[in-house]
Structure formats: C-alpha cells, structure tokens
Amino acid sequence: MSVSNEMSKRLQTYELTIRDIQEADIDKLHQLSVGVGWPHRPDDWRLLLQLGKGYVGCDEIGRIVGSAMWFPMGDNFVTIGMVITSPRLQALGAGRWLMEHVMRECSGRHIQLNAPQAAHRLYESLAFKPVAVVHQHQGEAVDPGEVPMPAGAQIRTLAATDLVDMAQLDKAAFGADRTTILAALLDRSNSTVLIRDGGMAGFALCRKFGRGHVVGPVVARDAADAIALTAPHVAAHAGSFLRVDTAQTMGGFTDFLNHCGLSEFDRVTTMSREPRPQEDTGVYTFALAGHTIG
Numbered sequence: 001m002s003v004s005n006e007m008s009k010r011l012q013t014y015e016l017t018i019r020d021i022q023e024a025d026i027d028k029l030h031q032l033s034v035g036v037g038w039p040h041r042p043d044d045w046r047l048l049l050q051l052g053k054g055y056v057g058c059d060e061i062g063r064i065v066g067s068a069m070w071f072p073m074g075d076n077f078v079t080i081g082m083v084i085t086s087p088r089l090q091a092l093g094a095g096r097w098l099m100e101h102v103m104r105e106c107s108g109r110h111i112q113l114n115a116p117q118a119a120h121r122l123y124e125s126l127a128f129k130p131v132a133v134v135h136q137h138q139g140e141a142v143d144p145g146e147v148p149m150p151a152g153a154q155i156r157t158l159a160a161t162d163l164v165d166m167a168q169l170d171k172a173a174f175g176a177d178r179t180t181i182l183a184a185l186l187d188r189s190n191s192t193v194l195i196r197d198g199g200m201a202g203f204a205l206c207r208k209f210g211r212g213h214v215v216g217p218v219v220a221r222d223a224a225d226a227i228a229l230t231a232p233h234v235a236a237h238a239g240s241f242l243r244v245d246t247a248q249t250m251g252g253f254t255d256f257l258n259h260c261g262l263s264e265f266d267r268v269t270t271m272s273r274e275p276r277p278q279e280d281t282g283v284y285t286f287a288l289a290g291h292t293i294g
Contacts, residue, residue: 016059114270126273130269163182202283203218205218
C-alpha cells in the first residue's frame with residue numbers, strides 16, 4: 001500500500017478519495033450501512049448528519065465504500081461513530097485511514113467511541129482502551145403491566161420548555177454538554193419526565209430507529225426511577241420491535257428489560273484514548289441515546 005497524498009489512498013487495486021460526508025448522497029450512505037448489516041434508515045442518517053461531521057471514502061467511480069463521523073459535545077469532548085468500511089476493504093486499511101482523518105479533526109479533545117468486537121484491534125492500535133461495556137437489548141416488546149411509582153414521584157410528558165432542565169440533568173449524568181443533540185432528539189421523540197419535589201429528577205426519550213423504535217437516553221437517580229420512565233414507552237410499543245442500549249450489566253433495570261421481552265442481543269465496548277474525569281453526581285445514564293451519540 002502507498003499513500004499518494006492525504007486526501008487519497010491506494011489500497012491494492014482500489015484508489016480511494018476522501019470527501020466531506022455532508023456532500024454525500026443519503027441513499028449511498030444507506031447502502032453502505034445496509035452492506036454491513038447495520039439497521040440505520042435514511043432518516044437515521046439524516047439525524048446523524050445534522051448532529052455531526054465526518055468523511056466518506058469513495059472509489060474511482062464515486063461509490064461510497066467507507067465512512068467515519070465525529071460528534072462534538074461541549075468544548076472538550078467528542079464521540080466517534082459510523083465508522084464503516086465495505087467488507088472487501090475492511091482488511092486493507094481503509095478504516096484506519098478514515099479514523100486518522102477524524103482523529104486529526106478531534107485533536108485536543110477527549111475522544112470516546114463504542115466498538116463492536118470486529119473493530120477492537122483497529123481501535124487498540126490507535127491507543128484506545130476499554131472503559132465500559134454497552135449491552136444492546138432488543139426484541140418484540142411485552143407490555144410490562146402496572147409498574148410501581150417511586151416514592152414522591154410523578155411522571156409526565158416532556159415539553160420543549162424543559163430542554164434547559166433536561167440538558168443540565170443529562171450533563172450531570174453523561175459528563176458533557178449535549179444540548180444540541182437533545183434538542184434534535186426532542187423533535188423526533190416521545191418523552192417521559194420524572195418530577196420529584198417540584199423539579200426534574202429524570203427523563204426518557206423514545207424515537208423511531210432502525211427496525212422499530214429505540215428508548216434512550218434514559219437519565220435517572222436509580223433503577224426504580226429509570227423503570228418508571230421507560231415502562232410507558234415499552235407499553236406504547238408492545239408487540240413491535242424495541243431496542244434499549246444500556247451499560248447496566250445486572251440489577252433491576254436489566255431485569256426489567258428482560259421481563260419486557262428485550263433480551264441482550266449484542267454488546268459493544270466503550271473505548272477512550274484518555275478517559276474523562278467522571279464526578280458522581282447522583283444521577284446516571286441508564287440507557288444511551290444510541291451507540292454513536294452516547
């Protein structure tokens with residue numbers, strides 16, 4: 001293999017050119033993700049393009065054969081995601097080439113990503129280290145029935161005017177400012193909010209994604225609050241496909257997901273080059289917004 005310049009790379013018989021992902025055709029991006037078995041719909045790609053930046057690798061006739069994106073959150077943190085290369089190029093260095101471009105753009109910030117098993121070797125070679133495991137629960141949702149309301153709590157629908165409080169609570173749990181991401185998710189989601197002592201103590205969002213719907217993020221003080229926030233979304237989609245990604249490995253929230261027909265389907269490893277300092281604020285992220293945006 002030889003590098004002709006930073007914007008192109010020859011991989012055996014393939015000459016790849018890098019382009020801004022914002023210039024890419026949605027249908028071609030969708031074809032790329034379908035080709036590796038990822039569930040993202042064209043609308044899911046549109047949301048990611050609204051929230052992030054990135055590159056695509058194109059072959060000599062303009063086909064998209066690879067992608068990589070990054071998503072800024074506040075001044076010093078980014079997540080990297082949608083790192084895809086077509087199967088025939090996965091062993092030829094295309095993923096690493098795209099990652100090197102993305103990491104150059106993210107220089108000076110804390111970087112985090114969620115790695116499927118097949119990508120561990122690539123990310124380890126780029127100095128990423130495991131920090132957590134994310135469990136992907138999914139299946140045909142089963143109505144959980146009546147769920148006990150936590151003491152002193154009320155559940156209501158989240159309103160657009162709640163964004164400031166939601167963003168503050170999310171930052172306390174996640175450790176980075178995701179206001180822009182949350183605002184975009186609100187436009188696409190049904191929501192529940194847990195109120196206690198007159199203030200917001202937790203929230204959950206549910207939106208269309210992939211084969212059905214995904215619940216996340218879910219931010220709460222404890223498993224009982226997280227269950228109370230999630231249960232209405234499970235009930236609303238009983239009998240249809242639902243997905244929840246959680247870093248909870250056991251306990252009440254995981255038991256609840258299994259009870260609702262959402263067994264563990266897969267897992268990915270959260271990796272970071274330089275882990276962020278995390279302060280225990282008493283609120284936690286029980287379900288991710290998605291593998292890509294945390």
